[in-house]
Amino acid sequence: MHILVIGAAGMVGRKLAQRLTRDGELQGRQITAMTLADVVAADAPDGFDGRVTIEAVDLSEPASAERLIASRPDVIFHLAAIVSGEAELDFEKGYKINLDGTRYLFEAIRLARMADGYCPRVVFTSSIAVVGAPLPYPIPDEFHTTPLTSYGTQKAICELLLSDYSRKGYFDGIGIRLPTICIRPGKPNKAASGFFSNILREPLVGQEAILPVGEDVRHWHASPRSAVGFLIHGANIDLETVGPRRNLSMPGLSATVGEQIEALRRVAGEKAVKLIRHEPDEMIMRICAGWAPGFEANRARALGFIAESSFDEIIRVHIEDELGGKL
Amino acid sequence: MHILVIGAAGMVGRKLAQRLTRDGELQGRQITAMTLADVVAADAPDGFDGRVTIEAVDLSEPASAERLIASRPDVIFHLAAIVSGEAELDFEKGYKINLDGTRYLFEAIRLARMADGYCPRVVFTSSIAVVGAPLPYPIPDEFHTTPLTSYGTQKAICELLLSDYSRKGYFDGIGIRLPTICIRPGKPNKAASGFFSNILREPLVGQEAILPVGEDVRHWHASPRSAVGFLIHGANIDLETVGPRRNLSMPGLSATVGEQIEALRRVAGEKAVKLIRHEPDEMIMRICAGWAPGFEANRARALGFIAESSFDEIIRVHIEDELGGKL
Numbered sequence A, B: 001m002h003i004l005v006i007g008a009a010g011m012v013g014r015k016l017a018q019r020l021t022r023d024g025e026l027q028g029r030q031i032t033a034m035t036l037a038d039v040v041a042a043d044a045p046d047g048f049d050g051r052v053t054i055e056a057v058d059l060s061e062p063a064s065a066e067r068l069i070a071s072r073p074d075v076i077f078h079l080a081a082i083v084s085g086e087a088e089l090d091f092e093k094g095y096k097i098n099l100d101g102t103r104y105l106f107e108a109i110r111l112a113r114m115a116d117g118y119c120p121r122v123v124f125t126s127s128i129a130v131v132g133a134p135l136p137y138p139i140p141d142e143f144h145t146t147p148l149t150s151y152g153t154q155k156a157i158c159e160l161l162l163s164d165y166s167r168k169g170y171f172d173g174i175g176i177r178l179p180t181i182c183i184r185p186g187k188p189n190k191a192a193s194g195f196f197s198n199i200l201r202e203p204l205v206g207q208e209a210i211l212p213v214g215e216d217v218r219h220w221h222a223s224p225r226s227a228v229g230f231l232i233h234g235a236n237i238d239l240e241t242v243g244p245r246r247n248l249s250m251p252g253l254s255a256t257v258g259e260q261i262e263a264l265r266r267v268a269g270e271k272a273v274k275l276i277r278h279e280p281d282e283m284i285m286r287i288c289a290g291w292a293p294g295f296e297a298n299r300a301r302a303l304g305f306i307a308e309s310s311f312d313e314i315i316r317v318h319i320e321d322e323l324g325g326k327l
Helices: A011-023 A062-068 A084-089 A091-116 A150-167 A192-204 A224-236 A257-273 A282-288 A298-302 A311-322 B011-023 B062-069 B084-089 B091-116 B150-167 B192-204 B224-236 B257-273 B282-288 B298-302 B311-322
Strands: A002-006 A033-038 A051-056 A075-078 A121-127 A172-178 A209-211 A218-222 A247-249 A253-256 A276-278 B002-006 B033-038 B051-056 B075-078 B121-127 B172-178 B209-211 B218-222 B247-249 B253-256 B276-278
Touching (some): A011 A033, A075 A224, A084 A091, A084 A150, A091 A150, A150 B150, A172 A224, A192 A209, A192 A218, A192 A257, A192 A311, A224 A311, B062 B091, B075 B224, B121 B150, B192 B209, B192 B282, B253 B257
Parallel strands (some): A075 A121, A121 A172
Antiparallel strands (some): A218 A253
16 A cells, blocks of 8 residues: 655644554555655654655646656545635635646546556545635535635635546545644644634643634634544545545534633633733634634535544644643 | 627527627627637628627637737627537547636636736626536525536536636626526537427427437526526626626526427427427436436526526527527
């Protein structure tokens, strides 16, 4: 079993490589090789016994995809993308990387399929940004994709391509619409959605965090551990049970900011909660108003995808995975 | 007012040019020039007083779009596409013309927008093929696009691009999801959906027609005259009232084949109905089962798009427009 991870230097990509290393197998077969690709050189996961190939490639170069699949990996996790904010600021770059890059990959696989019958599993990370306001709550599985960002548009287009290439038998694809990842490890960043993680992660280590929106803001979350779990399950699942609608809204936890804060109080006490500074930001409040409050995700749940069921659990996952298990 | 019609040699394109000629104006302004583009040279409409430019171009050539918009037409009707069956048989050609061709057009307009502020109205013809079975009846406006053909995939992708380019202010776009056009004038063709028109058009002129499916098959129809009306209304409508969701399922008439035949009996008598030969075709029946039975089209109706309300009316439109008003 040879696995290719594209976007392996990102947060989810790194955690995925670690998980694959720990599991040692995928689809019931031993993992003997991993190719870790990203625009910068990714780190090899600690403790992996098989062959690791590190590829620093730009997927928006037409030749990159052919090079990545030359060794015919059995499973391809495609996580590479430029983020929402950057795709919105740089229209051409967003389409070049998030749309053309993905299309080059799909085309390279199709041509290999025609040439020698190659037919890998392709697990594609999509996003809840494929939907756009006004949104019902919860959002049904059959709700249309009317994104309000170029990033969301690019993800929605790649979902359509993935389904069509899969329907034609060029590869076995599945699209995983990730919730917002919370608690995102690392430093606070400038993403408009960063505060959902900041207000938990920083207080848990005694640091202040800024909350720019009201406590009634409702959003859709899953832990990094769940996100990796979705991808692994997407690689293992029998696609006959999925049928032709290959893009699935993943399960997650719908919670208000107030509910996040209550969970923080239960897990880490009043002292932690006091580190959250309320500094309303009109622009972030306006952006937030268009975000998904939560999905039904009935299909994905029925197919065995599992997420956290409380914010206490999301916080505990962070403490276990990022803080060595203790506060 | 200068109008560009791309796909002007097709059935709807020709009728559109005739209607524009008859109206003499669009958006309340006199039509002084028309550019009629297609992969073959289109005919100039009879009786048009303004300047007509005939362009035989292949939109899948990257330079074609720039040439077509060089004279900065105020309104662009984009109807060009290869049809469903051909896009299914030739995967590369379908994506090249139906997706890349449209993207070249949108990109050429965007670059012109950046260069000199050009911002035309773009009326794009989409299709009910953007949805795929299993389908509810009626299909709500907010139903997701899960096409089961490459053609439907390409149309759904172009819808997403149209919305994103419009949202960014690169042009004023609107996507018109056409019902199946009935009665399609001309000769019987090999399209799987051809029988919906054949069983009316042929008997109306004393010819036999073959019905390959059962009379309980329900589908979604509008006349060629209504299709042209949708496009004109799409060019005239105030897009502020449409909002960011720019792709609209058009109104139409949901009818079973049996209801079509009853209307034929009322309009043309038993003699006409007797010319329909029942020859069940397993393959066509199977394809049919995945087609849209009908849409709510609430948004489009509220925005003033109008279709026929009975099959008698659809047949009478055909008699008026194609048979000189009499049987």
